[in-house]
Amino acid sequence: MARWGRQPLRVRLVAGFAAAMLVVLTGAGAFVYLRVRYALDLRLDQDLAAQSAQLTDAARTGTPLPTAARTVPGEYWQLLDAGNHVLAASPGLPADSLLTPEQLNRALRRPVRADRGTLLPISPRPLRLYAVPVQPGAAPAAGQPAVTVAAVRRDQRDEALRELIGQLALANLAALAIASLVGYRLARAALAPVERYRSEAARIATGATGVRLAVPATDDEIARLGRTLNDMLTAQDAALDRERQFISDASHELRTPLTLLATELELALRRPRTTAELEQTIRNAAADTADLIALADALLTVGTQPVQGDTAPTVDLPALVTDLVHHYRATTGADSDTLRCQAGPGLTVRGDASRLGRAVTNLIDNALRYGAPPITVAVGHVDALVRITVHDTGPGMSAAFLPHAVERFRRADTARTSPGTGLGLSIVDATVRAHHGELRICSAGAHHRVNPLFDVPCEHSPQGTTLTMLLPSEQVDEPGESTAGANLAPWPDQ
The missing domain is CATH 3.30.450.20 (PAS domain)
Structure with a gap:
């Protein structure tokens, strides 16, 4: 066998x-x-x-x-x-x-x-x-x-x-031989495209890029297999390009703090220094090391896996967002007019509370850093979704930049002089996707749906910048009513 x-x-x-x-x-x-x-x-x-x-x-x-x-x-x-x-x-x-x-x-x-x-x-x-x-x-x-x-x-x-048996035997043998020959030729012709696919796949395995299978203009199983393999190769090439870009960007982002750290240590060793100078050098090195750790954590967060919906714990989003806003007010000194919070009770999702909190934190950080007050953080629901919006009244982002806003290490021209890793929105996008949700970025009259999943309208002011996280809800207390933008003028999605 x-x-x-x-x-x-x-x-x-x-x-x-x-x-x-x-x-x-x-x-x-x-x-x-x-x-x-x-x-x-x-x-x-x-x-x-x-x-x-x-x-x-x-x-x-x-x-x-x-x-x-x-x-x-x-x-x-x-x-x-x-x-x-x-x-x-x-x-x-x-x-x-x-x-x-x-x-x-x-x-x-x-x-x-x-x-x-x-x-x-x-x-x-x-x-x-x-x-x-x-x-x-x-x-x-x-x-x-x-x-x-x-x-x-x-x-x-x-x-x-006896003559009939002989004739039947000869006729059957002849028919069997002809049928076998025809079957062999048909099988060889049917499997010829598969052999071509194999040889081209062998070329790809040796490092060839941009190679696509020659798919016949038919709709049989072999042609559909070839088109599916071509789609897979396209996705593989795109993933490889993203990986190369990610490695290049990560190397570029890591080079700066590593260079600073190495320079500070080299300067400290060039001549004898006082205890105070050495202590300051160590503090600067510790700060650079902390930046490296934060960057590494951000890179790890971007690559996290999707959550398992039925087995994931329940997250109370209003309580989570309210605690985050209170923490920001306490640490930054912002008052309730600068940083507003609108959150109705009973809005829960299944997921990872720490990752969701990190995503909301990044949105508030971006609003405080690049936007202008008042900043409104709202939690509401629409249909069977929980909607989290962070709105600020700043100048916003250009329409050309919106499709690239969630790319890793991609930063707008106005944000290049500000501190940060360029991974904030990438982390938000990865977290939303991991929770099977949708992220929307609307700024200065321009609108972009990062991963379109849900056919629901946006609710926010036409001025400033609004980032919206739509997540599948576990339960909603009052279906049919939306509290995600209760004090904001509604604006239809495009």
Whole structure:
């Protein structure tokens, strides 16, 4: 079985096809053989029945059998007593009875048909027998006629059947060979595109890029497979480009703090320094190290996996957002007019509270850093979704930058001089996607849906910048009402 599994697919296909064809052809040949044999046997049985009727009538009336019996060439007869002894017989037969003791016992009660000799191998004198009791149900006396036996030669019938078997065998072998050849060519033609796909995939495995499979202009399974593989190759190339870009950007972002750290340490070692100077150098190195740790954490957050909805814990978003806003007010000194919070109760989702908190924190950081007060953080619902919006009244981002806002290390021109890693919105986008949600960025009249999933309108002011997180809700207290922008003018999504 293992060796068979290592055979080429086209060989296994042809072998299976040939086996199926052999079964079909054998069945068809057997049907034809049985029908022809039945027709030939029926003709012999009719002749035997006519001959037996004459013999039985003569035996019952006492007519001499040589006078009453037919003398057609190839036809024979015997008259037997109850002891299976031959009382009379046609010329050309041996002295022994044509019936076996078992056949005679059955023939004493009812007519019996039997054959002597075989079709294969060829018998010297094949006969078809028909034995009939002279007096059915009566016990004949010893030496009295008990059974008449009519016999006919089967030479022509057997020869016809042997010739039929030979012709069927030759025809079936020829049909099987032709069908196997046609099946092999069809299998090879059907699998030729697969072999081309394999050779081109081998080229890709050796490092070739931009290679696509040559897909025929059909809609069969092979063509659909080729198109699917091409789509996979396109996605793979895009992922490879993103990976290369990410490595390049990460290397660029890591180079600056590492260079600063190395420079500070080199300068500290060039000449003897006071304790205060060394302490300041260590503090600066610790700050650079903290920046590196923050950047590494951000990179790890971007690559996190999606959450499992049914098994993830429940997160109370109003409580989470309210705590974050209170924390910002306490740490930055902002009042309730500068940093507003609108959150209705009972809005929950399934997910990771720490990751969701990190995403909301990044949105508030961006609003405080690049926007202008008042900044409004709102939690509401629409349909079966929970909506989190962070709105500020700053100048916003340009329409050309919105499609690139969530790219890693991508920063607007106005933000390049501000501190940060350029990963804030990338982390937000990764978190929203991990929670099977949608992120929207609307700024200065321009609008961008990062990963369109839900057909719901936006609700926010047309001025400033609004970032919206739409997440599947676990439960909503008052369906049909939206609290995500209760104090903001509604603005329809485009």
